[in-house]
Amino acid sequence: MSALLEVRGLSVEFDLKDGAVSRVIDGLNFELAAGRTLGIVGESGCGKSMTALAIMRLVPVPPGRIAEGAIRLAGENLLDASEARMREVRGNDVSMIFQEPMTSLNPVYTIGDQIGETVRLHQGLSRRDARDRAIEMLRAVSIPAPEKRVDEYPHQLSGGMRQRVMIAMALACRPQVLIADEPTTALDVTVQAQIFDLLKELQQQTEAAVILITHDMGAIAEMAQRVVVMYAGRKVEEAPVDEMLTNPKHPYTRGLIACVPHLEADPALERPPLMEIPGVVPSVAELGRGGCPFAPRCAEAMDRCPQDMPPETAVGEDHTAACWLYSATEAAA
Amino acid sequence: MTGPAASAAANPPPDNLLEVRGLKVHFSLPRKGPFAPAPKVHAVDGVSFDTARGATLGLVGESGSGKTTTALAVMRLAPVTEGNILLNGQEIGPLSGEALRRQRRHMQIIFQDPYSSLNPRLRAGEIVRAPLDQLDVGDRESRDDRVAELFRLVGLRPEQQALFPHQFSGGQRQRIGVARALATQPDLIVCDEPVSALDVAIQAQILNLLRRLQEEFGLTYLFISHDLGVVQYMCDDVAVMYLGQVVEHADRVSLFREPLHPYTNALLSAVPSADPVLRDRASRIRLVGDPPSPIDPPPGCRFASRCPFAEERCRAEEPALRTIGEGHRVRCHLVSDDGVPPHRASN
Amino acid sequence: MTESTPAVPAEEPVVIEVERPWREVWRMFRANRAAVAGLVTLLLIVLVTVLGPFVYPVDPFAAAGPLLLPPGEQGFLLGTDQQGRDLVIGLLYGSQSTLTVGAAAAAITITIGILFGALAGYYRGWVEEVLMRITEFFQVLPPLLLAMVVVLLFSPSIYSISIAIGVVSWPATARLVRAEFLRLRELDFVKAERAIGARNARIIWTIILPNAAPPLIVSAALSVGIAILFEAGLAFLQLSDPNVMSWGYLISVNRPQILEAWWPVTFPGLAIFITVLSVSLIGDGLNDAFNPKLRQR
Ligand SMILES: Nc1ncnc2c1ncn2[C@@H]1O[C@H](COP(=O)(O)OP(=O)(O)OP(=O)(O)O)[C@@H](O)[C@H]1O
Ligand SMILES: Nc1ncnc2c1ncn2[C@@H]1O[C@H](COP(=O)(O)OP(=O)(O)O)[C@@H](O)[C@H]1O
Ligand code: SF4
Ligand code: SF4
Ligand SMILES: [Mg+2]
Ligand SMILES: [Mg+2]
Numbered sequence: 001m002s003a004l005l006e007v008r009g010l011s012v013e014f015d016l017k018d019g020a021v022s023r024v025i026d027g028l029n030f031e032l033a034a035g036r037t038l039g040i041v042g043e044s045g046c047g048k049s050m051t052a053l054a055i056m057r058l059v060p061v062p063p064g065r066i067a068e069g070a071i072r073l074a075g076e077n078l079l080d081a082s083e084a085r086m087r088e089v090r091g092n093d094v095s096m097i098f099q100e101p102m103t104s105l106n107p108v109y110t111i112g113d114q115i116g117e118t119v120r121l122h123q124g125l126s127r128r129d130a131r132d133r134a135i136e137m138l139r140a141v142s143i144p145a146p147e148k149r150v151d152e153y154p155h156q157l158s159g160g161m162r163q164r165v166m167i168a169m170a171l172a173c174r175p176q177v178l179i180a181d182e183p184t185t186a187l188d189v190t191v192q193a194q195i196f197d198l199l200k201e202l203q204q205q206t207e208a209a210v211i212l213i214t215h216d217m218g219a220i221a222e223m224a225q226r227v228v229v230m231y232a233g234r235k236v237e238e239a240p241v242d243e244m245l246t247n248p249k250h251p252y253t254r255g256l257i258a259c260v261p262h263l264e265a266d267p268a269l270e271r272p273p274l275m276e277i278p279g280v281v282p283s284v285a286e287l288g289r290g291g292c293p294f295a296p297r298c299a300e301a302m303d304r305c306p307q308d309m310p311p312e313t314a315v316g317e318d319h320t321a322a323c324w325l326y327s328a329t330e331a332a333a
Numbered sequence: 334m335t336g337p338a339a340s341a342a343a344n345p346p347p348d349n350l351l352e353v354r355g356l357k358v359h360f361s362l363p364r365k366g367p368f369a370p371a372p373k374v375h376a377v378d379g380v381s382f383d384t385a386r387g388a389t390l391g392l393v394g395e396s397g398s399g400k401t402t403t404a405l406a407v408m409r410l411a412p413v414t415e416g417n418i419l420l421n422g423q424e425i426g427p428l429s430g431e432a433l434r435r436q437r438r439h440m441q442i443i444f445q446d447p448y449s450s451l452n453p454r455l456r457a458g459e460i461v462r463a464p465l466d467q468l469d470v471g472d473r474e475s476r477d478d479r480v481a482e483l484f485r486l487v488g489l490r491p492e493q494q495a496l497f498p499h500q501f502s503g504g505q506r507q508r509i510g511v512a513r514a515l516a517t518q519p520d521l522i523v524c525d526e527p528v529s530a531l532d533v534a535i536q537a538q539i540l541n542l543l544r545r546l547q548e549e550f551g552l553t554y555l556f557i558s559h560d561l562g563v564v565q566y567m568c569d570d571v572a573v574m575y576l577g578q579v580v581e582h583a584d585r586v587s588l589f590r591e592p593l594h595p596y597t598n599a600l601l602s603a604v605p606s607a608d609p610v611l612r613d614r615a616s617r618i619r620l621v622g623d624p625p626s627p628i629d630p631p632p633g634c635r636f637a638s639r640c641p642f643a644e645e646r647c648r649a650e651e652p653a654l655r656t657i658g659e660g661h662r663v664r665c666h667l668v669s670d671d672g673v674p675p676h677r678a679s680n
Numbered sequence: 681m682t683e684s685t686p687a688v689p690a691e692e693p694v695v696i697e698v699e700r701p702w703r704e705v706w707r708m709f710r711a712n713r714a715a716v717a718g719l720v721t722l723l724l725i726v727l728v729t730v731l732g733p734f735v736y737p738v739d740p741f742a743a744a745g746p747l748l749l750p751p752g753e754q755g756f757l758l759g760t761d762q763q764g765r766d767l768v769i770g771l772l773y774g775s776q777s778t779l780t781v782g783a784a785a786a787a788i789t790i791t792i793g794i795l796f797g798a799l800a801g802y803y804r805g806w807v808e809e810v811l812m813r814i815t816e817f818f819q820v821l822p823p824l825l826l827a828m829v830v831v832l833l834f835s836p837s838i839y840s841i842s843i844a845i846g847v848v849s850w851p852a853t854a855r856l857v858r859a860e861f862l863r864l865r866e867l868d869f870v871k872a873e874r875a876i877g878a879r880n881a882r883i884i885w886t887i888i889l890p891n892a893a894p895p896l897i898v899s900a901a902l903s904v905g906i907a908i909l910f911e912a913g914l915a916f917l918q919l920s921d922p923n924v925m926s927w928g929y930l931i932s933v934n935r936p937q938i939l940e941a942w943w944p945v946t947f948p949g950l951a952i953f954i955t956v957l958s959v960s961l962i963g964d965g966l967n968d969a970f971n972p973k974l975r976q977r
Contacts, residue, residue, distance in 0.1 A: 043532045144622070158623045159396075188395040188559060190620045193603035197619065215533050218562075218605035245607045259537035261566030263601070265610040267589035271566055273544065274537040280502050281532075410871050437877040450868035454890050454972055464876035497972040513872065 003031035003072075004209050005055070005177050010069035012047075012054050012233075014284065015062060022284045024050050026233045028069070029312075032226075034176065035203065037210040039224035039241065041217065041256065045281045047233040048213045049099065052179045055211075056096055057086050073177065092122040094177040095170040097163070099185060104166060105154040111138075111165045112150035118172050137168040141198055160191035164198065171202055178203075179211045184219070196223055217257055221245060229253045232282050232293035235312070239319040249321040251298050252277070292324065300325060349419075350520055350553045351384040351407065356416035358399075358406050362628070372628045376402040378577035379416075381654070384521075384570075389547070389554040391568030391585075393561060393600065395624060398574040400557045401445075404523045407555060408442050409433060420521065438468050441514035445526035447506035451498040457509050458484075458494025464516040483512040487542060504535035511542065515550075523555045528563065540567060561604050565589055573597045576624055576635040579654060583661040593663040593674045595640050618676065634666065642667055642675040708969035715965020718958035725955060729779060732772035740773035740925040741765065748941045761934050761944035771951055773925040778908055779955070781842050781926070785907035788846025790900050793853025794889070800854070801861025802884050812858070815851045823848035827910070828919060836914075836921045845910045853899055860892035894967050901963035905956035912952070927951055 012025035025047045032038045040048050053059050054066055057078060071078045073093060081089065098104040106114060115137055116130030125133060131150065138146035141164040154162055163183060170178055180199065184192035200223070203210055212223050220227050220241060227244050229237040229252065237250040248254045258275035279297040287293070295305040302324060310324045358377040364370065377399045384390040392400045405411035407418055409425060418426045425436050441464070444450035451460055461483055465476045481491040487508040498506055507527060514522050524543065528536040540563065546552060558564050564571055565585060572582040573596065581594040592598045595618060602617040620639050625631055631638065633648040640647065646666055654664045657672045667675040709715055738744075743764035744756075751759040751767075758767035800811040818826075830844035864870060865888060873883050912928025914920050920929055927948040934944035 043534055142621075160623055189561070189603040189605075190395060190599060191623070192605070193619060194621070196605065216605065218607050221607040222605040256533060257607075259534050261537075261540065261562045262608065263562045263565055263589075263604050263606055263611060265608055267565055268586045273541045274566070276537045276541060277534040278538075280504065280535070405871070408875055410874055434877040434879075437875060440875075442872070442875050444868040444872065446868055450872055452869040452873075452887060452891070454970075463873070463878070467873075467877045467879075467882070499973050510872075513876070517876075 004034045006031040006072040008070045011067040012050055012059055013067040014064045022287045024233045028235055030228050032209045034209050035207045037212055037224040039220035039227040040213045042230035043281050046230045049181050052181050056090055091118050092173045093175055095175040096179040097166045097170050097183045099182045107154055110151050110153055115169050115172055118169055122173050137172050141168045160187055174206050177209045181213045237321040243319055249315045250323050251300050252294050349383040350386040352419040354381050354417040356380045357414040358402050358411050359414045375577050375627050375630055380579050382572050384553055386553055387551045388569040389556050389567055391564040391571040392557045393564050394574035399577040400574055401525055404525045404557055408523055438517045439519050440521040441519040442523040443510050443514050443527045446530050447503050450510055453498055457496050461512045468517055470517050487512045503531055504538055507539050521553050525557045576627055576630055580664045587661050593668045594665050595642055596636050705969045709965045712965040712968055714961045718961025721958040729775040740769050751943050758947050759943045762937050767947055770930050774927045777838050777924045777926040780838050781911045782904045782908040784842035785845035786904040789850045789853055789903045792850040794857050796854040797857025798861055798884050801858040815854045819851040831919050836919055845907045856899055861888055864888045864891050897963040897967045901960035904959045908952050
């Protein structure tokens with residue numbers, strides 16, 4: 001099975017104010033087939049959004065730059081593509097739903113104009129056809145009375161409806177890859193459930209590949225087939241979802257799963273203290289110092305951890321982790 | 334108690350630290366025209382609940398359901414339109430001025446946003462010390478000691494008193510907020526979504542801290558959250574709010590095991606879960622649409638516009654909050670008197 | 681420090697230095713070079729204002745040479761004006777009243793503005809209604825007319841002119857302060873103050889007002905400038921004290937000849953500009969110095 005989207009050795013660097021260079025994404029690898037969903041999880045600042053921006057080639061340059069790697073969409077390396085080619089790709093082949101539904105719509109245009117804009121740009125539809133397409137898309141994302149809503153402004157919609165408009169915009173050109181960056185973080189669970197159902201349904205119709213960025217393992221379990229756990233700009237573990245949830249290997253993944261109070265099937269169970277991951281995510285300036293970036297917070301850290309970067313190692317079938325606990329090569333040291 | 338005479342004569346402190354009766358908070362919006370009536374937001378519309386001493390009552394519901402407004406009204410920080418609030422058996426609704434200030438020693442609040450809840454111009458030590466100064470607790474030296482002790486209690490180092498809020502991480506700022514709330518040794522702490530703004534890994538640190546402090550000091554929490562996993566973990570009793578009203582209220586085990594109200598059920602169904610048992614629950618209800626506006630809410634059951642079981646009667650007649658079984662309260666016409674919810678009855 | 685600090689865990693520093701608050705403010709202020717330049721300039725102007733009359737004890741209104749002499753000729757460094765007065769002397773003597781009017785009028789503006797804005801924004805309700813009606817009343821009156829009335833009522837003097845300028849310019853400040861209070865009073869840290877039993881006076885003056893300072897400092901610096909220019913305008917209408925020299929007076933009497941002689945208008949104008957600029961640079965520096973976010977090293 002060939003991958004639709006392939007990310008190889010992706011690194012993103014930022015110039016800091018004091019002249020230092022920080023690797024906010026470091027050697028990232030993953031791939032994704034059509035019709036499938038890949039989840040990316042991790043704490044704030046671990047590089048999830050930056051990964052998404054890199055795929056769209058929207059990393060702010062300067063101070064940032066994509067330092068190395070390849071991003072292949074159906075075989076074409078997007079990092080070699082011209083800016084003109086990228087404008088075709090964005091919104092047409094790869095589109096994105098942003099984290100903030102409140103600020104990612106332009107307040108001075110109607111939602112019909114904004115959805116129509118994308119299709120006119122990419123598919124050369126006339127104004128009238130674009131409006132019809134906008135209405136059709138609004139209906140597809142189950143917004144009631146789409147003929148009326150199409151002429152409304154973003155502030156007239158609730159948060160959930162705005163996010164549905166964002167989805168309508170992102171899907172208007174039937175992209176091959178949809179990147180959803182925490183699409184429901186700002187929404188209520190009931191609305192989140194609606195959005196997830198909608199995404200799944202639309203994905204089935206269009207066969208789009210979806211990257212779902214979130215920090216909620218429950219959401220991953222409902223939506224994705226595979227999951228990548230990121231920490232400090234690196235992939236620390238990757239596995240199919242069920243394997244990851246039942247058999248997490250990396251100490252960070254185990255912490256992430258255990259520190260969240262999940263809804264229990266049996267509410268009468270004992271409630272022991274939650275597992276804690278002490279400390280905080282390293283700041284940009286602290287990235288790339290060599291050694292396992294998780295070492296300062298890791299309960300299982302060994303002597304070599306702060307010095308040597310653990311390589312990605314197979315820890316099971318179709319399951320990799322980057323941690324010295326599982327690396328066979330350590331005997332050499 | 335040995336005999337009826339003894340219990341009648343003594344006046345023991347009530348079992349319930351906090352009792353809220355028929356609380357209403359309405360906000361007037363600016364009128365649309367010179368002669369139009371001012372629209373009223375029914376943010377809280379007849380809420381009643383008790384909180385047992387030393388226990389945690391959870392308040393859940395979608396955004397806009399009136400959780401924060403209820404919390405602020407209990408703290409006397411939002412205008413109370415109607416209703417009674419009893420803290421330690423004493424009515425605090427009508428208090429004002431000095432009398433209200435004295436009561437504030439016994440109740441404190443932790444806010445959701447660790448950024449806007451700390452004054453950026455004060456040092457952490459000054460922030461934690463302010464309640465002691467304002468409410469005249471102890472003398473100067475004892476306050477210094479107390480502040481240092483509070484810093485240790487919440488897992489900060491006393492030297493960090495000299496820092497400003499922006500020099501702390503989100504989780505550390507929330508710890509400062511917790512220390513400020515603890516300063517006067519209150520009985521009641523209202524926690525308004527204390528971990529919603531924090532990163533997953535940091536949430537656990539704060540939740541564990543709150544539970545440890547509760548055990549150590551016998552605190553009573555009114556705990557607001559929209560995360561049902563967190564509520565299940567933290568609370569002894571749970572009240573579910575919808576559009577300014579409590580629609581269901583029960584102890585944790587009954588509420589999560591046997592939710593009666595269709596809205597509670599929908600809320601539980603909506604939580605994405607890694608647990609296949611929960612995911613495949615037969616009784617899952619998917620909601621459509623958004624809650625109606627709290628400005629002049631509809632007659633009848635407020636949930637009728639989204640309820641899959643709604644009938645004619647639901648739209649006409651407002652259901653009362655009935656008690657079913659042992660203290661399980663629910664506001665729905667279709668829950669039978671022996672506690673069969675509509676989703677069970679229909680199949 | 682003689683000994684090196686011991687190695688600390690990478691996570692967080694253990695030693696936290698505490699500086700005395702005012703020293704810290706001064707250190708921050710000093711770090712802002714533009715602000716220091718502003719302060720030095722203003723101090724120089726004040727020094728010259730105070731010492732000038734002792735160094736040159738003359739009548740500033742008396743003619744000293746030919747009319748409209750260009751700068752540098754016959755030993756007149758800045759030239760003379762249309763009545764033959766030495767511009768150096770005019771500027772020296774004029775600065776006293778100009779600075780007094782600027783400072784006093786700005787003080788009045790800021791005081792009334794803060795009082796009205798803070799109380800209206802904090803208490804809302806009928807207090808706000810009443811205070812804002814009064815503010816609007818003052819705002820709709822034509823400022824120059826209002827100032828003329830005040831000046832004529834009390835006969836022109838530095839004091840009546842300061843009061844007149846203060847009275848016409850406070851409404852803008854009041855609206856600004858009110859808007860800031862409306863925003864800040866809804867923030868959680870203000871709710872937290874109420875929850876810990878803080879009294880209204882503390883909340884208004886020590887909690888909200890410092891957080892409203894940044895736009896207020898900018899507006900205060902501006903209002904010094906506006907007051908100086910306003911004074912010039914009044915002088916132009918011959919509503920200033922005719923026995924007191926001021927920069928505004930020099931500009932107004934020499935304006936008709938501006939096409940033949942640029943200097944009698946330009947030099948006082950430049951003096952006003954430099955003064956206003958240094959005040960606003962100082963304001964900027966103060967603002968940064970009091971902002972904790974910029975204070976840490
Ligand atoms: N313009 C920038 N300049 C310097 N560093 C940046 C910039 N933008 C992002 N970063 C850094 O890049 C890293 C990754 O950020 P990113 O936004 O991808 O995190 P994230 O995982 O999406 O977090 P969240 O869950 O908060 O959305 C962070 O350390 C961040 O501070
Ligand atoms: N000061 C106010 N003026 C007008 N409406 C308000 C005010 N405060 C809250 N509301 C409204 O009251 C309702 C309940 O709000 P809130 O208690 O904050 O809900 P929750 O905390 O459950 O999200 C919302 O519709 C909100 O917009
Ligand atoms: S490599 Fe070492 S420090 Fe890093 S996660 Fe594994 S055990 Fe912990
Ligand atoms: S009263 Fe009717 S509409 Fe309301 S929750 Fe019950 S069944 Fe649904
Ligand atoms: Mg992000
Ligand atoms: Mg709230």
